[in-house]
Amino acid sequence: MSKVLVIGDSHLPFEKEGYLEFCISVKKKWKCDRVVHIGDLVDNHSISYHEHDPNGMSPSDEMAMTDDRLQGWFKAFPKVQLCRGNHDSLVDRKTRTSGLPERCMKPFREIWNLPKGWVDDWEFEIDGVLYKHGLGCSGKRPHALEAIREGQSVVIGHAHSILAMEYIFTSKDQKFGMSVGCGIDRRKYAFRYGKDMKFKPAIGCGVVLDGEVAIVERMKL
Numbered sequence: 001m002s003k004v005l006v007i008g009d010s011h012l013p014f015e016k017e018g019y020l021e022f023c024i025s026v027k028k029k030w031k032c033d034r035v036v037h038i039g040d041l042v043d044n045h046s047i048s049y050h051e052h053d054p055n056g057m058s059p060s061d062e063m064a065m066t067d068d069r070l071q072g073w074f075k076a077f078p079k080v081q082l083c084r085g086n087h088d089s090l091v092d093r094k095t096r097t098s099g100l101p102e103r104c105m106k107p108f109r110e111i112w113n114l115p116k117g118w119v120d121d122w123e124f125e126i127d128g129v130l131y132k133h134g135l136g137c138s139g140k141r142p143h144a145l146e147a148i149r150e151g152q153s154v155v156i157g158h159a160h161s162i163l164a165m166e167y168i169f170t171s172k173d174q175k176f177g178m179s180v181g182c183g184i185d186r187r188k189y190a191f192r193y194g195k196d197m198k199f200k201p202a203i204g205c206g207v208v209l210d211g212e213v214a215i216v217e218r219m220k221l
Contacts, residue, residue, distance in 0.1 A: 001210035015069065
């Protein structure tokens with residue numbers, strides 16, 4: 001059984017200042033022996049399908065800054081199970097939009113030079129708990145609805161404004177759903193789309209103990 005630290009969407013290089021240190025402190029506090037990043041490790045704003053900031057960085061400059069930011073995460077967390085998110089997949093999606101065959105695509109881990117201790121996949125199961133990015137999950141309680149849909153405990157990210165945990169009890173079993181918030185800086189131009197949204201990013205992460213207890217940790221701002 002494991003003590004799992006779950007890092008929220010970081011969207012490098014547009015992460016909240018101090019978020020890395022916050023995640024390190026939560027790992028130490030709970031003595032976590034495994035680390036999951038819930039997805040959207042990188043933002044890829046410059047190649048997004050949405051409107052780009054005309055004053056923003058070029059793709060090359062953004063990738064260079066992201067490479068620099070990644071070094072701190074690689075050093076702090078030598079072993080990570082990374083759930084690929086929709087922003088992580090933008091390079092693949094852009095390549096297909098351009099009509100290029102799969103042989104022209106570099107694997108995600110090669111693009112970002114992920115260290116050997118970082119394993120990337122769409123989802124992971126640890127101690128009976130399913131960890132996935134959460135693309136397609138929506139509503140006020142996406143974590144709970146996804147746990148019901150999957151029929152097991154689930155941890156998701158993707159919904160930046162939700163940092164919450166909920167137990168679901170049935171006549172046959174009990175499970176939980178947890179949304180781990182994110183680690184983004186909403187003042188950065190990459191998130192200008194959310195300036196008029198009522199609910200702002202919930203900066204935090206999660207911890208799962210032995211597949212049974214889920215805890216949300218809020219970063220004090």
